[in-house]
Amino acid sequence: xxxxxxxxxxxxxxxxxxxxxxxxxxxxxxxxxxxxxxxxxxxxxxxxxxxxxxxxxxxxxxxxxxxxxxxxxxxxxxxxxxxxxxxxxxxxxxxxxxxxxxxxxxxxxxxxxxxxxxxxxxxxxxxxxxxxxxxxxxxxxxxxxxxxxxxxxxxxxxxxxxxxxxxxxxxxxxxxxxxxxxxxxxxxxxxxxxxxxxxxxxxxxxxxxxxxxxxxxxxxxxxxxxxxxxxxxxxxxxxxxxxxxxxxxxxxxxxxxxxxxxxxxxxxxxxxxxxxxxxxxxxxxxxxxxxxxxxxxxxxxxxxxxxxxxxxxxxxxxxxxxxxxxxxxxxxxxxxxxxxxxxxxxxxxxxxxxxxxxxxxxxxxxxxxxxxxxxxxxxxxxxxxxxxxxxxxxxxxxxxxxxxxxxxxxxxxxxxxxxxxxxxxxxxxxxxxxxxxxxxxxxxxxxxxxxxxxxxxxxxxxxxxxxxxxxxxxxxxxxxxxxxxxxxxxxxxxxxxxxxxxxxxxxxxxxxxxxxxxxxxxxxxxxxxxxxxxxxxxxxxxxxxxxxxxxxxxxxxxxxxxxxxxxxxxxxxxxxxxxxxxxxxxxxxxxxxxxxxxxxxxxxxxxxxxxxxxxxxxxxxxxxxxxxxxxxxxxxxxxxxxxxxxxxxxxxxxxxxxxxxxxxxxxxxxxxxxxxxxxxxxxxxxxxxxxxxxxxxxxxxxxxxxxxxxxxxxxxxxxxxxxxxxxxxxxxxxxxxxxxxxx
Amino acid sequence: xxxxxxxxxxxxxxxxxxxxxxxxxxxxxxxxxxxxxxxxxxxxxxxxxxxxxxxxxxxxxxxxxxxxxxxxxxxxxxxx
Numbered sequence: 001x002x003x004x005x006x007x008x009x010x011x012x013x014x015x016x017x018x019x020x021x022x023x024x025x026x027x028x029x030x031x032x033x034x035x036x037x038x039x040x041x042x043x044x045x046x047x048x049x050x051x052x053x054x055x056x057x058x059x060x061x062x063x064x065x066x067x068x069x070x071x072x073x074x075x076x077x078x079x080x081x082x083x084x085x086x087x088x089x090x091x092x093x094x095x096x097x098x099x100x101x102x103x104x105x106x107x108x109x110x111x112x113x114x115x116x117x118x119x120x121x122x123x124x125x126x127x128x129x130x131x132x133x134x135x136x137x138x139x140x141x142x143x144x145x146x147x148x149x150x151x152x153x154x155x156x157x158x159x160x161x162x163x164x165x166x167x168x169x170x171x172x173x174x175x176x177x178x179x180x181x182x183x184x185x186x187x188x189x190x191x192x193x194x195x196x197x198x199x200x201x202x203x204x205x206x207x208x209x210x211x212x213x214x215x216x217x218x219x220x221x222x223x224x225x226x227x228x229x230x231x232x233x234x235x236x237x238x239x240x241x242x243x244x245x246x247x248x249x250x251x252x253x254x255x256x257x258x259x260x261x262x263x264x265x266x267x268x269x270x271x272x273x274x275x276x277x278x279x280x281x282x283x284x285x286x287x288x289x290x291x292x293x294x295x296x297x298x299x300x301x302x303x304x305x306x307x308x309x310x311x312x313x314x315x316x317x318x319x320x321x322x323x324x325x326x327x328x329x330x331x332x333x334x335x336x337x338x339x340x341x342x343x344x345x346x347x348x349x350x351x352x353x354x355x356x357x358x359x360x361x362x363x364x365x366x367x368x369x370x371x372x373x374x375x376x377x378x379x380x381x382x383x384x385x386x387x388x389x390x391x392x393x394x395x396x397x398x399x400x401x402x403x404x405x406x407x408x409x410x411x412x413x414x415x416x417x418x419x420x421x422x423x424x425x426x427x428x429x430x431x432x433x434x435x436x437x438x439x440x441x442x443x444x445x446x447x448x449x450x451x452x453x454x455x456x457x458x459x460x461x462x463x464x465x466x467x468x469x470x471x472x473x474x475x476x477x478x479x480x481x482x483x484x485x486x487x488x489x490x491x492x493x494x495x496x497x498x499x500x501x502x503x504x505x506x507x508x509x510x511x512x513x514x515x516x517x518x519x520x521x522x523x524x525x526x527x528x529x530x531x532x533x534x535x536x537x538x539x540x541x542x543x544x545x546x547x548x549x550x551x552x553x554x555x556x557x558x559x560x561x562x563x564x565x566x567x568x569x570x571x572x573x574x575x576x577x578x579x580x581x582x583x584x585x586x587x588x589x590x591x592x593x594x595x596x597x598x599x600x601x602x603x604x605x606x607x608x609x610x611x612x613x614x615x616x617x618x619x620x621x622x623x624x625x626x627x628x629x630x631x632x633x634x635x636x637x638x639x640x641x642x643x644x645x646x647x648x649x650x651x652x653x654x655x656x657x658x659x660x661x662x663x664x665x666x667x668x669x670x671x672x673x674x675x676x677x678x679x680x681x682x683x684x685x686x687x688x689x690x691x692x693x694x695x696x697x698x699x700x701x702x703x704x705x706x707x708x709x710x711x712x713x714x715x716x717x718x719x720x721x722x723x724x725x726x727x728x729x730x731x732x733x734x735x736x737x738x739x740x741x742x743x
Numbered sequence: 744x745x746x747x748x749x750x751x752x753x754x755x756x757x758x759x760x761x762x763x764x765x766x767x768x769x770x771x772x773x774x775x776x777x778x779x780x781x782x783x784x785x786x787x788x789x790x791x792x793x794x795x796x797x798x799x800x801x802x803x804x805x806x807x808x809x810x811x812x813x814x815x816x817x818x819x820x821x822x823x
Contacts, residue, residue: 064772064775064776065771065775067771067775069768069771069772095802096801096802096803097802098777098801098802099776099777099801099803102775102777129802251762253766253770255766255770255771255774256763256766256770256774259771259774259775259779260779260780263777263779263782288787288804291787291788291804292788295788295790295791295797296791297791298791300790300791301791389790389795389797389806390790390791390792392790392794392795392808393790393792393793393794393795394792396808498768499768499769499772499773499807499811500795500806500807500808500811501772501773501776501805501806501807501811502795502805502806502807503776503803503804503805503806504797504804504805504806505803505804
C-alpha cells in the first residue's frame, strides 16, 4: 500500500448479493484463497489493474451487519479498522435494497470511504423495481455505480471510480444519524469524553465506539477495558443508564432503538421516488413459483432426496474414472520403482511409504473436485438454503443444523462416500457449534473404504443376508452419528443453537467460471495444506509396520527352509524355481507345487515380520484388552494399520493370516480363511464391523478435521472419542451376544 | 387490530411487526434482517415439518424457526 499506485481495496456486502461473482469477474484467475490467522473463515485475495494502478482486492466474508456475533462479522470489521483499505466497494443487491443498505449505513457510521456497486440491476428491472441511483448517491453522498456481476457489466467503471476514490484518499468521515431523543444526548456526551481521552481513537472513530458501547458490543468493550479501564467502566455506566430508562419507558433496548433508526434512515433515503415498484409486494415471481414445488410439503422432500442422491452419484460415480487413472498411474510408478531399486528398506520406503502416501493424498483429489463442484452448484443456485430449511427441524433435534445433511451424505450417509470431502463440506455451515458437531460426527458414516472390509466379513459370516446387513449398517451409522452429535452438543459443545434466520435467495443459474474458480481454489488448498501432513503421517505408519524387522536368526531360519525346499526339488524343476522362465508343460504342475510351498514360507516370514514390527507389538499388547471385544493380535494390527487408510485393513489381515498381500478386490481368500477358522464366529465378525464403523477416522480425515476446525485438539479428540465409542459399542455387542449365547 | 406471535400465523396471512421481544444475539440477528416494528410482511409457507416458517419481507424471503418467531409480535389485519 505504501507504493504509489498500489491500493488495497475491500469488497463488502450481504451474503447472496453477488459479491463473490463480482470478485471473480474482476480478478479472474488472479486470486488466492487462504484463511484469516487462526480461524477458519476464508480470506480471498485477488489482483487487478485499473487506470494504470495495481489493485489488491480482498473479498470480505458476506455479512448482514458489523456486529461482533459471528466470526465472519468480526473478521470483516477487524479488517476494515486494522488494515484500513483505501476504499471499500460495498456491493448491494438492487432488488433487495432496504436490507442491503443496512450494512451500507453501518459502513458509513464507521466513516470508511466507500462506493456502492448497485448489483443485479437487470434482475431488479425484470422485477419491476426502478431505482433512481443518481439521486440515491446524492442522498448518501457516495458514488453509486450500477453493475451486473454475472456478465461483468459495469466493472470497469466501478474499478475506475474505486481508483479515483483511493487516489483522492479522503479521511474517514463517520455519518451522523439521529437515533432519537433517548440516545442522541448520551451518545454526544460519550463521544466528547472518548475524543478528549483519545480512547481507542487510533483505529476507531469516537462516535462509533460510543455507539458500540450502547449496543453492548462485547469485542469493543473488551478492548476498551484493556485500554482504559476507568473510562470504559464509565461508558458502560452511561449505556446501562440508557438501557434502564428505555426498559422502563418503552420496554426496549438501546440496540433495538438504534436498529429502528438505521432502518428509518434507509426508508427516508428511498422515499420520494428513489425506488418505484411496478408490482405489488406479494407478487409471486418465478423463484417463488419454483419454491411452491421444491419446498412443497409432499414433493419437496421427495425431490430433495432425489437431488441429494444425484449429487452423491455425481460425486462418487463420475470421480471413479479419474480415481482409476490415478490408481493406475501410481501403481505403474510403484512397478517402475520396484524394477529400478534393489530389495531393502529403501525400496520399501519409496514404494510403501512415499508412493503409496502421495497416492493416498492425491487419490482423494478427484472426489474433492467433484464434491466441491456439486456443492458449489447447489449453493450458488440457492437450493442448499432450501435443503437447510426443509431438514432443519430434524437435525436441530440433535443439536445440528439443516445444512449438516450435506456433510453426512458425502461422508457415507449413502454408503460408499468419503469423510475427507464430507468434512470439507461442512464449510457451508455458518453456525460454529453446529458445524463442529457435524464435522466430528460425519466420520461415523460408512465410507467407501470401510465397505470392502464389511463386504469381506459379511461374505464370510452373513452371506445369506448380505443386502439386509448392509442396509442395517447404513441405518446404524445414521442413528449413532446423530446420537453422538446430540451427546457432543449437550456436553463439550453445549450451548444454545445459533439463530437460524436463513435467507432463501432467489434461484439463480451459477456462472461456470465461478464454479471452476471455487472448486479449483479449494482443491488446491486441500493438496497444499492437508496433503503434506497426510504424507508425513503415512510415512510414519510405513515405519511402524516395517520396523524393527525380523532378527537375523529368524531370517536365517526362513532362508534355510527355502533352501531345503529347493534342495528337495528334482533337477528338472529347480531351474524354474531359481529363475523366472516359463516351465515346460511336462513339469508345469510340479513347478507350481514347489512355488506354492516357497510362497507359503514367504508369507509366514511376512507374518512373523509384521508381528515383530512396532504395529504388531502394539497389536499383541492390545490383545489383552481387546479380547473382551473379540479381537486377537491379528485383528488389532489390521485395525492399527487401518488408521492410515481403512482399505489397508484387509491387506494387513491377509499378511497376519499368512495369506500374503492380497490386493484390493481380492478379499475372497481371506473371507474363506476366516469363515473356516474355529476362533472366528459371526458374533466376533459383527463386533468387528461395529468397531470399524465407529473407530478413529483415517489420518486423512483427522488431518482435515484439524485444518477445518483450526485446532489440533479436535483432531486428537476425534481420534480418542471415536475409538472409545467404538470400544464401548463392540463391548456391548460382543459381551451382550455371548450372554445371549450367540457366540 | 389483534396482536399475535408470528408462530401462530397461517400461510398467506399478512401482518405488520409490532415488537421484537428478543435481545442479545437472537434479537440482533432478527433486527439485522430488517424485522423492525412497523414492517409489513407475509407468511409464505412452512417447511414440510411445519418448522421453520418462511416469510416475505422487504422484497426477500426469510426463514426462521418457530421458537425464534415466538419473540416476534405481529399486528394482523384480521383473524383468518
